[in-house]
Amino acid sequence: MSKVYLLGAGPGDPGLLTIKAKEILEKADVVVYDYLANKAFLRYARPDAEIIYVGKKGGDHTLPQDQINQLLVEKVKAGKVVARLKGGDPYVFGRGAEEAEELLDAGAAFETVPGVTSAVAAPAYAGIPLTHRQYASSVSFITGHEDPTKPDSVHNWESLAKGTSTLVFFMGVKNLPDISQNLITAGMDPTTPAALVRWGTTCRQQTLVADIGSIADAAAAAGMKPPALLVVGHVVSLRDRLAWFEEKPLLGKGIVVTRARQQASGLVATLTELGACVYEFPTIEIAPLSDYGPVRDAIDRLDCYDWIIFTSVNGVKYFFDEMEIMEKDARSLAGKMIAAIGPATANELRARGIRPDFIPEKYVAESVVEGLLALHVAGKRVLIPRALKAREILPNELRRAGADVEVLSVYETTLANQDTDEVLAALKNGEIHYVTFTSSSTVDNFFEKIPTDVLKAAKGTVKLATIGPVTAQTLSRHGFDSDLSPEEFTIPALVQALVNDAS
Incomplete structure (x- = not known):
């Protein structure tokens, strides 16, 4: 049924939105929101929902109140479910009662969902x-x-x-x-x-x-x-x-996260909890392949491999997704030696009942090869499920060491279709303090979207953080030095480096 829900969005912290307000946002046909309603809430809206910004910033109303009232009436009369998202609580200096009266006068149905007032x-x-x-x-x-x-x-x-x-x-x-x-x-x-x-x-x-x-x-x-x-x-x-x-260590620090959206949630949540103003700017997208025939063929031939080396969380996910489709599970890997390049990849394997036999101390090709040689990988048949386009150092080094290596593409990374306006404006306004890069592809794709002269102009206030030396080398090819690069090439270490630098 068509109805207008006057939703209290709370004071700004996304965690203070009520469960009921979130549920209504998820089903609404139209979302009408204020200046003080955190735009992060829009992620709960349906992809096909109509999103309308009405402003109401002090002295600068995108729509005057009478036109907002009329808009709500028009949308609900058109048979829409409307989520009217208001900062704080609708009835505490929010003019929610005025909007409710207008809806009643027009014969329209409404409900009010209280919010946490900023007061x-x-x-x-x-x-x-x-x-x-x-x-x-x-x-x-x-x-x-x-x-x-x-x-x-x-x-x-x-x-x-x-x-x-x-x-x-x-x-x-x-x-x-x-x-x-x-x-x-x-x-x-x-x-x-x-x-x-x-x-x-x-x-x-x-x-x-x-x-x-x-x-x-x-x-x-x-x-x-x-x-x-x-x-x-x-x-x-x-x-x-x-x-x-x-007292939060990163309070007020503007930090750009360039990871793919599918991977960024943990980093974004950690930085937000530490007080940072996080700009989600995914420069890459993780996408499935158009043809999984070679992957299924490799899974059918698992008995011929001695080692399977997973180099990323995504490699694990897409590989096991295909195993699931083929009605196979961890039992198909019985007798195989499993390597995980990095703790996150290892945890992804553990979640599927696989305990890695090898996790290198350092997550660079040289350290990986050294550790595998100690486990007698030379002369063994090795399968590496990974991205369609990736660095060839690891398979080449393993081949040089005497291993029989097969590289298996299980997903691909593409340039993300990401709006640049918010990040460009924040860079120019001095609101960004750090840009984080977690792979070479995030660096390359970042500069596909952000002109180098913009970053150079902001370099006095912006520091660049890379997850390791390979990513730092890619950054240098674009004419920039890495300001922060932790000794341990992990997301937690990168976060700690940001905290240490900001303190």
Whole structure:
């Protein structure tokens, strides 16, 4: 049935979206979202859903409110399920009630799904509890931007100034001098602690603490701009003890992840948990082959191989996918020696009941060959399931050492069809601090999309991180040195190198 769902998107941290809101996003025909609703939520939308951005940034509304109301009515009248994604909670200074009234007047069905309001979440992430038995037993939520058509303020400033509540002002940055002056004039002690929390719960969170008498000047000096909440009350004094979010080691660091989207989720999640502003910019796509005849032929001939060397997680996945199609499983590998190049590849094998016989200490061809020679690979028949296009060093070195090597393509990597606008703008605006490369193909494909002069212009603020010497060598061919390259060529080591450099 056609219906408009007024969804609270929460304050910005994607993890604070409710399960119900996610489920509605997944089934909606149309998604209408605000400036303050994290675009990461759009990944939950159906691929064929109509996505409409309506802005509502302070002073810059892509669509005025009356046109947003009309849009919602038009879409639901056309028989659509509409997800109206609003920052925070729809009914806490979100104008959700106005949209609901318009829908009712038009005879349209709606539901409201509450969200985590920034008034609660942003102070919590800044280490400021809104209530505390010693400091405040109530909370007041107040708009700092009243309807300009009202002749007088509706706020009872004396009650706010002399009460024991914690005060939380929405949209108060622009009117901060007036807010602080009205509170002091109404009787508030000018030394009362206050805090501005900008972009609360996101990787860009900033917190400014001062007393109410000086916070307007402090905010101007610090260049604090919307969106920000003003918290006033003695609970602010607890921030020194309770602050946790802004202690994250990569908070505010813009980091580009160039891995294929299928592989990037773990790295993206780790960096996000550490506070980074992650730009997902997959430069390669992992794709199946058009013809799996040779793979199935090799699987039919598994008895003739002594060793199977898996060089990547994708190699394991696609190889075992074909085994599954052929109604075979790990038992078909009985008696074979199995090598895994890297811990992630080894874990992928273990998940399929295969314990690798060999994992090299270093994940470069020379170390791999040295270790395999110690296990008497010379003279043995070796199968290497891998990408269609890959470096030939490992099979060539094994052949030189006397092994009979068959390379088996089980998937291919292609240039990703990725929009460059966001990353280009962030590079030019100085919002990116690191670009990570996890293979030579991510380097080559990155420069297929991003002009070298753009990166050179940003080199003063951007550092380039590579997962190992081979990737670093590829980077050098494009005219850039690697700034960070961990001794261990793994994703966890790369993350630790970023943390160490940022600290």
